[in-house]
Amino acid sequence: MRGENLTLRGMRNLLPDEKAKLNRIESEIRRLFKIYGFQEVETPTVEPLELFELKSGEEIRHRMYRFTDLGGREVVLRPEVTASIVKLVVQELRSAPLPIKIGYVLNVFRYDEPQYGRYREFKQGGFEIFGTKSPLADAEILEISSRLMEGLGIKNYYIKIGHEGILRAALTNFSIDENVQDRVLGLIDKERLGEAFEILSSFRKGEEAISIIRSLREIKSKDPDEAFRKAGGVLKEIPEAIEQLENLKEIIELAKASKVGEFLVDMGFARGLDYYTGMIFEVYVENLKIAVNGGGRYDKLAGLLGWDVPAVGCAPGIDRLSLAMDEKTVIRDDLVCMIVSMVKEGDIIAAKLASMLRAKGVPTFVDYTRRDVSKALSYASKRNVKYVALIGGRETEAGTVTLKNMETKSQEELRVEQAVEKLSPYSLQRLDTHI
RNA sequence: GCCGCUGUAGCGUAACCAGGCAGCGCGGUGGCCUGUGGAGCCACUUGUCCGAGUUCGAAUCUCGGCAGCGGCCCCA
Numbered sequence: 001m002r003g004e005n006l007t008l009r010g011m012r013n014l015l016p017d018e019k020a021k022l023n024r025i026e027s028e029i030r031r032l033f034k035i036y037g038f039q040e041v042e043t044p045t046v047e048p049l050e051l052f053e054l055k056s057g058e059e060i061r062h063r064m065y066r067f068t069d070l071g072g073r074e075v076v077l078r079p080e081v082t083a084s085i086v087k088l089v090v091q092e093l094r095s096a097p098l099p100i101k102i103g104y105v106l107n108v109f110r111y112d113e114p115q116y117g118r119y120r121e122f123k124q125g126g127f128e129i130f131g132t133k134s135p136l137a138d139a140e141i142l143e144i145s146s147r148l149m150e151g152l153g154i155k156n157y158y159i160k161i162g163h164e165g166i167l168r169a170a171l172t173n174f175s176i177d178e179n180v181q182d183r184v185l186g187l188i189d190k191e192r193l194g195e196a197f198e199i200l201s202s203f204r205k206g207e208e209a210i211s212i213i214r215s216l217r218e219i220k221s222k223d224p225d226e227a228f229r230k231a232g233g234v235l236k237e238i239p240e241a242i243e244q245l246e247n248l249k250e251i252i253e254l255a256k257a258s259k260v261g262e263f264l265v266d267m268g269f270a271r272g273l274d275y276y277t278g279m280i281f282e283v284y285v286e287n288l289k290i291a292v293n294g295g296g297r298y299d300k301l302a303g304l305l306g307w308d309v310p311a312v313g314c315a316p317g318i319d320r321l322s323l324a325m326d327e328k329t330v331i332r333d334d335l336v337c338m339i340v341s342m343v344k345e346g347d348i349i350a351a352k353l354a355s356m357l358r359a360k361g362v363p364t365f366v367d368y369t370r371r372d373v374s375k376a377l378s379y380a381s382k383r384n385v386k387y388v389a390l391i392g393g394r395e396t397e398a399g400t401v402t403l404k405n406m407e408t409k410s411q412e413e414l415r416v417e418q419a420v421e422k423l424s425p426y427s428l429q430r431l432d433t434h435i
Numbered sequence: 436g437c438c439g440c441u442g443u444a445g446c447g448u449a450a451c452c453a454g455g456c457a458g459c460g461c462g463g464u465g466g467c468c469u470g471u472g473g474a475g476c477c478a479c480u481u482g483u484c485c486g487a488g489u490u491c492g493a494a495u496c497u498c499g500g501c502a503g504c505g506g507c508c509c510c511a
Contacts, residue, residue: 009502059509062436080511108511113436115505124511190508272509282510291511317511342470377473392470404471411471 010112010120018322022123025321026105028151029125032144038103038127043084045107049074051083054304055275058186065109065120077109080273082298082313085128090307098131098309105318117290117320127295128313130302135247138279138297139254141314145283145293146260148316154324156286158222158262161252162269164276164296165244166235170212173238174205182274188213189270212238217268224252227265234267244278251279275301279312285324292320334384336426339391339401340367340376346391349416353389353401356420361427380406386426389419 007013014022033040049066065077078084085102093100104126112118127144129137142159149157164185171181180199187196200206200213215234221227228249235241252263271280271294278297285292295314302309337357341350350366357364365385367376373390380388390402390411401419404411414422 007502063509110510112509113507114503115507118510122511189510192508294511315511320511340471372468373471374474377471379473381473388471388473390471394470402471406473409471409473 008120010114010118012119012121021322021325022318025152025318025325026123026125028148029103029105029316029318031151032127032148033103036101036127036140036144038101040103040105041085041088042104042106043078043081043088045077046075047078047084049076051087052076052079054083055273055301058183059190059272060110063110063112065111078106079110080108081106081124081126081315082128082273082275083301085126085313086302086311087305089128089130089309090302090305093130094307099137100130102126102128102130117288117317117323119319122320123318124315125318126313126315128311130309130311133299133310135251135254138251138312139258139260141295141312142251142255142260142281143258145281145295145314145316146255146258148293148321149261149283149285152321152325154285154321154326157283157292157324158264158286159260159281159283160264160266160269160291161248161279161281162266163244163248163279164270165247165278166231166241166267167213167216167270168277169241169244170216170235170238171209173240174203174209174212176200176203176206176209185270186272186274188217188268189272193217213268219267220264222262222264224249224263224265227267231267248279271296273298281314283316288320288324290320292317292324334363334386335365336363336385337387337389337423338365338367338376338380338383338385339389340373342370342373342390342392343396345393345396349391349396349399349401350389353391353416353419356416357423360420360424362420362423363426363428377404377406387423 030040032038046069049064052061052064060079064079067075069075081104085104089100089102105123106126107121107123109121111120114120127141129141142161145159149155167185167188168178168181171184176184180203184196184199187193187199196213197210200209203209212234216231219227219230219234221230228245231245232242235245248265252265255263269280271282275298276296277299280296281294282291283293284290293314293316295312297310297312299310300308302311339350339354341347354364354366365383367379369376371379377388385406388404388406390404392402395401395413398413400413400415402411402413403419403422
């Protein structure tokens with residue numbers, strides 16, 4: 001048994017540099033939880049199969065990690081988090097004051113073929129707002145998505161936005177029921193228009209529906225006003241669809257007022273999850289062909305689980321944001337001080353100094369090896385240590401330490417208390433107050 | 436699920452096309468050099484992804500598997 005096949009396909013070991021970057025993204029998401037009033041929760045990794053059979057969509061359903069547990073239950077590793085969050089809200093938060101704002105940062109599992117930016121286990125953040133149909137909530141989700149990109153230093157992003165309510169209202173107008181809508185919208189999402197239209201054409205008013213869908217699909221614009229003008233023309237005979245169109249227009253106006261970044265309005269846009277009922281969006285970065293964040297409004301999902309409460313939310317992909325992010329924006333958590341005791345008698349001073357520095361919150365590392373000074377310095381250099389405290393025979397007698405600045409290569413002999421004083425500005429607590 | 440490219444020490448690579456002793460760099464460990472040579476020197480460390488085939492002989496050619504990367508589909 002050697003190491004080679006012990007990591008499963010699509011799974012990853014996250015090494016220190018990559019993990020630091022992911023942590024940076026997670027803290028940005030958690031910062032937004034606080035700023036926007038979301039409360040973070042955690043749901044089970046393993047869930048009953050039924051939970052995702054409800055409305056997750058065919059695509060996700062057959063890519064689930066699914067098995068029978070020892071108790072004979074059909075279970076899955078969660079392929080997405082929204083259904084679990086809805087279950088949590090419905091089961092546990094019925095008496096909470098509305099709106100309920102819930103956040104999470106959790107791993108999910110999908111048995112896809114691994115490729116660029118796609119793994120079988122990955123991590124999503126999430127923002128979900130329950131209990132309001134107000135377009136202000138939709139706009140807030142877009143605003144958060146925008147602030148997240150900016151907070152991570154990602155500049156060239158745009159938000160592809162559409163509205164399942166418009167498409168559904170149009171289909172409903174031609175007497176096409178909801179199950180068929182799910183299938184047709186799923187096919188449209190996959191660009192399998194032939195199959196979608198074939199299904200529609202078996203309905204009495206199918207040809208009219210196809211013609212409307214065709215026209216809507218052609219409306220794609222970075223100028224929202226233009227998109228609305230065209231869509232208004234296409235849908236003028238269908239008041240219910242116009243109503244949905246107005247909703248999207250209002251959301252975008254509110255989002256613009258909150259300085260949300262560039263939009264690409266796409267009237268034919270549909271998403272693979274069946275539960276969306278209104279505004280839907282995905283966030284893209286120039287030069288990166290995959291979505292880094294996606295979400296939308298799902299007003300009927302909670303109802304299926306027993307509490308009819310509207311909702312809107314989004315799920316940024318932590319790993320994909322990492323791909324879009326500049327390495328330089330990550331602050332490496334380097335060691336501040338390495339203590340090298342060169343003689344046994346120095347160990348007492350080393351232990352004392354280490355303890356005092358750590359009590360101040362200064363990241364400190366004691367070299368246990370009693371190796372050559374030059375080897376110790378070499379190690380310190382590779383670990384990006386800022387200061388090395390050397391304690392040899394001289395220092396032990398004088399009760400001092402030699403503190404060497406690794407960047408400037410200068411050094412000075414200080415009493416232990418002075419050394420602690422000098423390094424205390426590097427305290428982690430202090431750094432936190434600056435962030 | 437389908438398609439393409441790739442697989443040589445812990446990592447990065449050479450030799451592969453045109454079959455003939457697997458080499459180099461980095462790292463790691465130990466040692467030497469009187470406490471700062473963040474170095475150097477010496478030694479050690481470790482490999483042709485797995486399996487079959489062709490051949491006197493395979494890292495090299497063929498087939499299959501697995502894996503990595505990427506593409507389709509879909510998404511985060």
